[in-house]
Amino acid sequence: MLKIRNLEVGYGKLKVLRRISLHVDPGEIVTIIGANGAGKTTMLNTISGLLRPWAGEITFNKEDISKARAEQIVFMGCSLVPEGRQVFSTMTVHENLLLGGYVHHAKKRRHISEEELERILGIFPILKERDKQLAGTLSGGEQQMLAIGRALMAKPKLIMMDEPSMGLAPLIVKEIFNIIKQLRDEGNTVLLVEQNAKAALGIADRGYVLETGRIILQGTADDLLSNRDVQRAYLGRDLDAENR
Amino acid sequence: MYWEQEKECMSREDLEQLQLERLESTLNRVHMNVPFYRKKFDEMNIDTDAIRSLKDLKRLPFTTKDDLRDNYPYGMFAVPLRDVVRVHASSGTTGMSTVVGYTKNDIKTWSNLVARVLTAGGVTKDDVVQIAFGYSLFTGGFGLHYGAERLGASVIPISSGNTSRQIKIMQDFKTTALVCTPSYALLIADTIREMGISINSLSLKYGLFGAEPWSENMRKEIQDKLKIIATDNYGLSEVMGPGVAGECLEQNGLHINEDHFIIEIINPDTLEPVPDGDTGELVITTLSKEAFPVVRFRTRDLTRIITEPCPCGRTMRKMQRVMGRTDDMLIIKGVNVFPSQIESVLFEIEGTEPHYQIIVDRKGAMDDVTVLVEVEESIFFDQMKKQRELIELIKKRLASELGISVEIRLVEKKTIERSEGKAKRVIDNRKF
Numbered sequence: 001m002l003k004i005r006n007l008e009v010g011y012g013k014l015k016v017l018r019r020i021s022l023h024v025d026p027g028e029i030v031t032i033i034g035a036n037g038a039g040k041t042t043m044l045n046t047i048s049g050l051l052r053p054w055a056g057e058i059t060f061n062k063e064d065i066s067k068a069r070a071e072q073i074v075f076m077g078c079s080l081v082p083e084g085r086q087v088f089s090t091m092t093v094h095e096n097l098l099l100g101g102y103v104h105h106a107k108k109r110r111h112i113s114e115e116e117l118e119r120i121l122g123i124f125p126i127l128k129e130r131d132k133q134l135a136g137t138l139s140g141g142e143q144q145m146l147a148i149g150r151a152l153m154a155k156p157k158l159i160m161m162d163e164p165s166m167g168l169a170p171l172i173v174k175e176i177f178n179i180i181k182q183l184r185d186e187g188n189t190v191l192l193v194e195q196n197a198k199a200a201l202g203i204a205d206r207g208y209v210l211e212t213g214r215i216i217l218q219g220t221a222d223d224l225l226s227n228r229d230v231q232r233a234y235l236g237r238d239l240d241a242e243n244r
Numbered sequence: 245m246y247w248e249q250e251k252e253c254m255s256r257e258d259l260e261q262l263q264l265e266r267l268e269s270t271l272n273r274v275h276m277n278v279p280f281y282r283k284k285f286d287e288m289n290i291d292t293d294a295i296r297s298l299k300d301l302k303r304l305p306f307t308t309k310d311d312l313r314d315n316y317p318y319g320m321f322a323v324p325l326r327d328v329v330r331v332h333a334s335s336g337t338t339g340m341s342t343v344v345g346y347t348k349n350d351i352k353t354w355s356n357l358v359a360r361v362l363t364a365g366g367v368t369k370d371d372v373v374q375i376a377f378g379y380s381l382f383t384g385g386f387g388l389h390y391g392a393e394r395l396g397a398s399v400i401p402i403s404s405g406n407t408s409r410q411i412k413i414m415q416d417f418k419t420t421a422l423v424c425t426p427s428y429a430l431l432i433a434d435t436i437r438e439m440g441i442s443i444n445s446l447s448l449k450y451g452l453f454g455a456e457p458w459s460e461n462m463r464k465e466i467q468d469k470l471k472i473i474a475t476d477n478y479g480l481s482e483v484m485g486p487g488v489a490g491e492c493l494e495q496n497g498l499h500i501n502e503d504h505f506i507i508e509i510i511n512p513d514t515l516e517p518v519p520d521g522d523t524g525e526l527v528i529t530t531l532s533k534e535a536f537p538v539v540r541f542r543t544r545d546l547t548r549i550i551t552e553p554c555p556c557g558r559t560m561r562k563m564q565r566v567m568g569r570t571d572d573m574l575i576i577k578g579v580n581v582f583p584s585q586i587e588s589v590l591f592e593i594e595g596t597e598p599h600y601q602i603i604v605d606r607k608g609a610m611d612d613v614t615v616l617v618e619v620e621e622s623i624f625f626d627q628m629k630k631q632r633e634l635i636e637l638i639k640k641r642l643a644s645e646l647g648i649s650v651e652i653r654l655v656e657k658k659t660i661e662r663s664e665g666k667a668k669r670v671i672d673n674r675k676f
Contacts, residue, residue: 003261006296019293021265023258208265214272214293218265219532223349227534228327 001026001189002047002078002158007056009046015054016042018213024158029180029190031200031221033234034210040193041083043210044162047191048080049073061157075103077157081164085147089136093127096135096146100153120149123179141172148179159183160191165199177203197234201225209234247363247395248356251503252558259559262503263298266531271295271304274537277322280315281539298506301529302517307541312342312482321345323535333381334481341381344481345535351390353532354484357501358391361490364499364558365475366450367421369396374414376424376432377455378404378665383485384455388423391487397421404428405664407435414446421450426458426466426474427667430598433469448472454479454486456666457566457584461591463495465598476565482541483528489563497550497562504532507563508540509549512570523548525570526563544570546582572670574604576611579648583669586615589641595620595634599660606674613650615642618657 002024010016016039024030034040045051047058049070058066060078068076088096097117098105105113121128124145130138135146144164151159161180165173173196181203184190194200201207201221209217209230217227224230246252254262271292274281284305285292295301312320321328328345346354367373373392377384385403392399400417402410404424410432413419422429429451436443451466451474458476466474477490478498488505489498500507509524510517518524526543530536546569550562568582575581583602590596597618605612617638623631635652643649661668 005261005264019268019296021261021268023261023265208269211272215265215269216272216276218269219349223352226349226352228323228347 001061002191003057003059004047005057007043007046007058008054009042009051009056010054016213017046020056020210020213020215022208022215022218024189024191026157026189027184027187028205029184029192029203031192031194031204031207032210033194033197033200033207033224033230035233036195037212038210039213040210041162044080044160044191044193047073047078047160071103074154074156077155079151079154079156079159081147081151081159081161083162084166085140085143087135087138087143087146087150089134091135092132093130093135093138093146094132096150097127097153100150101155103154116153116155120152123152123182124149140168141175144168144172144176145179148176152183156188158189158191160193162193163195164192165194165196173199197230198236201230245363245366245368246558247360252360252499252560254503254559256559259502260298263506263531266503267295267298267301267506267529270529270531270533270537271539273322274539278320278537280311280320301506301508301540304540306515306527307538309342309482309542309544317343318345320538321535322533322537323347328535330386331381332383332386332481332485342482344383347534350484350534350536353504354387354487355390355394357484357487357504358387359395360501361477361487362388362391362395362397362421362452364490364492364556365452365477366473366493367392367395367397367452371420371450372398372400372418372447373421373423374400374402374410374417374419376402376404376410376422376428383479383481387479387485387487388452392423407432407664408439411436411439411441414448415441418447420447421452422448422470422472423452425455425663425666426453426462426476427456427662428664429453429466429470429474430462431662431664433466437469443469443471446470451475452477452490457568459584459588459591460565461588462598465591478545478563478566480543480545483530483538483543484533488528491565492554492556492558494554494556497554497564499554499558499560499562502560505530507549509547510542520549520551523564523567526566546570546573574602574613574670574672576604576613577648579646581613581646581648585645586642587669589645590617590638593634593638593641595623596638597657599662600669601660602670604670604672604674611674613648614653615650616653616655616660618660619654621657623654624656 005021007017007020032040046053049068053066065073164176177199192200201224204221207221207224208215275292327347329348330346333341333343375388379385451472454477463474475491479486479488489500491498506529508517508527510527512525526545526547528541529539545566547563547566568584573580590600599618601616603614638652
């Protein structure tokens with residue numbers, strides 16, 4: 001579905017991604033784990049068309065999207081749930097969701113797919129309760145759900161999520177990740193960028209480990225969970241202490 | 245039957261993407277974690293970020309057996325020793341042994357790939373698998389053992405040697421699949437015959453043989469004598485062990501597990517890649533190894549890529565059975581001679597047994613080759629004339645195959661020492 005080959009990108013003179021190749025197949029959750037500054041967000045922003053690649057290929061369903069505009073990419077079925085949710089806080093929950101469907105509705109003269117809205121409110125019942133509330137008044141977890149719901153309104157084939165666990169209490173993280181898993185089980189495809197490697201690998205099918213702009217490991221989530229480097233660096237296990 | 249259909253039958257396009265991704269992370273890891281590679285890449289001014297396709301691979305340096313020896317024992321490991329759960333050493337077919345290591349994940353991958361090879365060779369979880377490879381530093385025994393267990397078969401870890409006991413267990417435990425070297429399979433077959441046991445009283449169905457080169461004729465002989473389907477499999481400890489490639493029931497070349505290994509065929513003299521289909525030295529880059537990744541390892545094994553698609557449905561390309569090694573190639577009177585050539589000639593001649601030994605001497609400045617050939621007993625009872633005729637026939641055929649003349653000595657059955665592991669085919673007495 002998504003295929004990246006030898007991607008290079010950066011800001012000004014600073015090269016952030018040095019040479020990245022990865023792919024996402026339909027129906028799977030693929031996670032990219034890595035520390036702060038490894039280049040995870042840069043990668044998602046590049047796929048989304050917010051940053052221009054310096055070199056390399058990005059294809060989405062066999063179409064080259066490396067030069068496409070951000071809204072075109074969303075229209076083609078590749079949506080981003082941005083880091084820090086970025087909901088429109090002075091608008092209502094309802095309005096936020098409608099905006100998510102903008103790429104489709106605008107062409108049909110603001111014809112709103114009530115069906116789509118209902119489907120999403122079915123996944124996130126709490127948003128239905130908060131329908132008329134301003135998005136800025138929601139809790140962190142609710143805002144994250146709204147951000148995901150908003151992205152789903154564009155009927156994406158691939159949902160990219162940037163750090164959905166950020167700043168959320170462990171219980172809420174669990175809830176959000178259950179929803180991501182549920183989305184996959186319903187046939188959606190997810191590219192999940194996370195610092196919380198344990199949670200991400202817990203639900204993912206495959207993963208890539210990004211370090212300073214390069215992928216140093218990749219494989220099934222199970223293999224990565226049992227890789228000692230991953231355990232030491234990302235799962236916070238003190239292996240030496242365990243062996244003592 | 246497939247073990248992992250979605251992998252073994254994946255499209256070439258998906259496979260190429262996967263290879264690129266895995267090559268990328270392997271290069272990043274060896275550059276980061278293996279001083280040997282970091283030094284070598286830096287010395288040669290190689291920017292691993294500039295390796296952008298499988299074609300760029302040829303810009304990377306080779307890894308040779310000598311490199312591994314120079315870093316004996318643990319110098320090539322890419323992970324700390326505390327992450328290594330198993331150590332093996334090469335069987336040392338030629339020269340000093342080299343040490344290789346495996347992480348927990350490596351063992352998992354290895355078992356899985358061996359399970360693929362076993363499945364391709366006809367083995368299922370319902371089989372009783374007798375593993376007559378040595379259980380030791382050599383990867384053959386443990387490699388096949390873990391793979392067969394992963395498959396769910398019933399494994400008999402008998403190890404090599406004690407042929408009559410092998411046969412007794414084969415009878416009593418109702419072994420359905422035999423795993424060993426092809427030369428040992430022949431020895432077992434001959435011993436069964438000598439013991440007066442009917443092959444039909446055994447339950448054998450499949451044989452998976454490897455660890456040494458063998459010929460198509462030898463396969464026929466083993467299949468006839470043991471009444472089994474015999475397939476070839478390939479691997480070497482420096483790269484992983486068995487499980488690198490294995491034949492399917494088409495019996496026409498070994499599917500390479502290309503999602504875990506990139507293979508190249510090079511001309512051993514110019515070191516340049518040869519066109520697909522041409523014979524040359526096999527070079528392997530590992531794609532998923534954690535503890536012991538190697539980049540462009542020169543195997544010294546000679547083979548070629550079979551480009552035609554396989555009717556079995558696997559998309560992994562095939563390599564022809566290994567024809568010999570660049571280092572067991574004999575240069576006799578300036579001509580390159582492989583033991584396998586001599587073997588295939590002998591197989592075609594009525595009255596000879598599949599046991600032979602090549603003795604090379606130097607008389608004065610000239611190379612002198614004598615081939616000892618075991619022949620059926622009946623020939624020794626017959627007249628001298630028949631023996632002479634046979635010698636002349638073998639000489640003539642060998643001369644036309646090899647382009648040099650060799651001496652032939654007929655010997656009685658069992659004269660040549662039998663091997664329970666790898667057969668010793670060549671005795672080179674020349675001193676250079």
